[in-house]
Amino acid sequence: MSINQDDIMHIANLARIGLSKEDVSNLQVEMANILEHFEVLKNIEVNKKEPLIQSDEIQSVTREDLNNNTLSNMNSSMLSNAPELQEGFIKIQSVFE
Amino acid sequence: MSKSNLTELTISKARKLLDKREISSVELTKAFLDKIAETDNFVKSFITVTPELALKQAEKADLLIKENNIHDLTGIPLQIKDNICTSGVNTTCSSKMLENFVPPYNATIVDKLYDSAAILLGKGNLDEFAMGSSTENSYFYPTKNPWDLDRVPGGSSGGPAASVSSDQVISSIGSDTGGSIRQPASLCGVVGLKPTYGLVSRYGLIAFASSLDQIGPITKDVTDSALLLNAISGYDSKDATSINFQTPDYCNYLKEDLSGIKIAIPEDYFGDDIDSGVKKVVYEAIEVLKKLGASIEEISLSVMQQFALAVYYIIAPSEASANLSRYDGVKYGFSDRLNSGDLMxxxxxxxxxxFGPEVKRRIMLGTYALSSGYYDAYYLKAQQAKKMIKSEYEDTFKKYDAIITPTSPTVAFKIGEKFSNPVQMYLSDILTIPVNIAGIPAISIPSGFINGLPVGMQIIAPRLREDTIFHIAYSYEKATNWSKFKPNFNT
Incomplete structure (x- = not known):
């Protein structure tokens, strides 16, 4: 599977990762090498009749909608991890002009 | 008892001495803190050491012991891999992204360990976000292999494996997504268990690939592995994939006689890509199992041998690309906003x-595999192959109790040897990743040496049959001496 620099830029954009020119050319080579090892999957027929993820493996977990007060105890320790605070709120750059 | 003897203790031996009041938890904890201070400039297995917290916990544990309020781990000093959340103690994932992150809560396993009054010595180094097989991807520094400081300890739980091997801690807790407990355990000559998916709660384990990640113990011997699994396993409503399963006392399965046990040896996993010295060591180990009464038969696991690597390197990066999208520089973690024009x-x-280069590589790979136009060719096919791998194991376990392979294709390699070649690095995991894909348990135990470097044997069992793993591993350990060898590094 060949992959060109535009592909790399497109994926980086989807993943919201900035890349330098050097990153782009490195990734192009590295990803092409890795994708080569995925070629073996071409031999696999996907059976679309049967679900691929078995439903008995995972079941939804629900709980009572109760306030157990753990969040309010964590307020200050959670906020102290924020990059920037203002009056007890997390500060971000403006979304709209 | 001298200090060096104290740090050589296993959990079960320390337990006896603590209970008989021959040593105190404070003494034991101090001996380990001293050992860390003496050796970690060389080994580099810790990211954070927590001496004040540890001594405070040890004093408390000594009081509990005085009151005869004793659990298996009361007063036992441990390390925890730095991708498992510890309230109030930095949890970095060895990433610049989380360099200053202080979790507001404990992972479930940390609560469980604290409930039994275990001691936290600190947090162990890893490949950034647990992505890697050498600990060279740590943002901070690579960990060194105590058997040869020029070599890697394996990864991603390289810090935990190296610290157990160098007697800096009694035991450590790691995480395993594609071999990250077993491969470093093998390269450092210690015991590493990846439990059944869902047996140990993942709540508070910082997510890499959620369908593959599992927490497990890294220990000096098999008994300690069973003791730690007893402490950390069990249902947790905070983890949607936690199994509601009545866990047995795993120490009941530490038996020596292997008669009646049927073991399969997959010839596909003893091929040309496995170092001949490693194969020789593991074949010798299999002979020991035979003498202990196990019956041994050769089989083939050609489906997983052919597809597992591709399946893993599609599924794991795909899940990682989604899990790591939360690091956006807004709520917590690193934020590069000083010279940025706008939010985007x-x-x-x-x-x-x-993010470091390997993490970006995997996010890119996963994003690619999930992107429009490639989803059917990669992700969907990988899911189908995953199903085929699971059935291949299920068919094998209809006839056999366990499967044995080497843990790693080679002994510890030199620092830098594979660093610039991602595919070479990924191949370090070919023997361990099929186990994660199928969600079943496996252990790596020391089974010999090549030129002074440890070799591990991997024992794989069906879902929730950790009992079988402990039975086989314990009998082998009793019949041999490998767990007792210690690295002799100059400090």
Whole structure:
């Protein structure tokens, strides 16, 4: 599977990762090498009749909608991890002009 | 008892001495803190050491012991891998992204360990976000292999494996997504268990690939592995994939006689890509199992041998690309906003400069595999192959109790040897990743040496049959002496 620099830029954009020119050319080579090892999957027929993820493996977990007060105890320790605070709120750059 | 003797203790031996009041938890904890201070400039297995917290916990544990309020781990000093959340103690994932992150809560397993009054000595180094097989991807520094400081300890739980091997801690807790407990355990000559998916709660384990990640113990011997699994396993409503299963006392399965046990040896996993010295060591180990009464038969596991690597390197990066999208420089973690014009630029720059090369590579791979036009060719096919791998194991376990392979294709390699070649690095995991894909348990135990470097044997069992793993591993350990060898590094 060949992959060109535009592909790399497109994926980086989807993943919201900035890349330098050097990153782009490195990734192009590295990803092409890795994708080569995925070629073996071409031999696999996907059976679309049967679900691929078995439903008995995972079941939804629900709980009572109760306030157990753990969040309010964590307020200050959670906020102290924020990059920037203002009056007890997390500060971000403006979304709209 | 001298200090060096104290740090050589296993959990079960320390337990006896603590209970008989021959040593105190404070003494034991101090001996380990001293050992860390003496050796970690060389080994580099810790990211954070927590001496004040540890001594405070040890004093408390000594009081509990005095009151005869004793659990298996009361007063036992441990390390925890730095991708498992510890309230109030930095949890970095060895990433610049989380360099200053202080979790507001404990992972479930940390609560469980604290409930039994275990002691936290600190947090162990890893490949950034647990992505890697050598610990060279740590943002901070690579950990060294105590058997040869020029070599890697394996990864991603390289810190935990190296610290157990060098007697800096009694035991450590790691995480295993594709071999990250077993491969470093093998390369450092210690015991590493990846439990059944869902047996140990993942709540508070910082997510890499959620369908594959599992927490497990890294220990000096098999008994300690069973003791730690007893402490950390069990249902947790905070983890949607936790199994509601009545866990037995795993120590009941530490038996020596292997008669009646049927073991399969997959010839596909003893091929040309496995170092001949490693194969020789593991074949010798299999002979020991035979003498202990196990019956041994050769089989083939050709499906997984052919597809597992591709399946893993599609599924794991795909899940990682989704899990790591939360690092956006807004709520917590690194934020590259000083010279950024707007929110979008901050987002791109935060992820460009906050993640290391391997993490970015995997996010890119996963994003690619999930992107429009490639989803059917990669992700869907990988899911189908995953199903085929699971059935191949299920068919094998209809006839056999366990499967044995080497844990790693080679002994510890030199620092830098595979660093610039991602595919070479990924191949370090070919023997361990099929186990994660199928969600079943496996252990790596020391089974010999090549030129002074440890070799591990991997024992794989069906879902929730950790009992079988402990039975086989314990009898082998009793019949041999490998767990007792210690690295002799100059400090």
């Amino acid at each position: 630029e901050t987002l791109y720059k935060t992820r460009q400069n906050g």
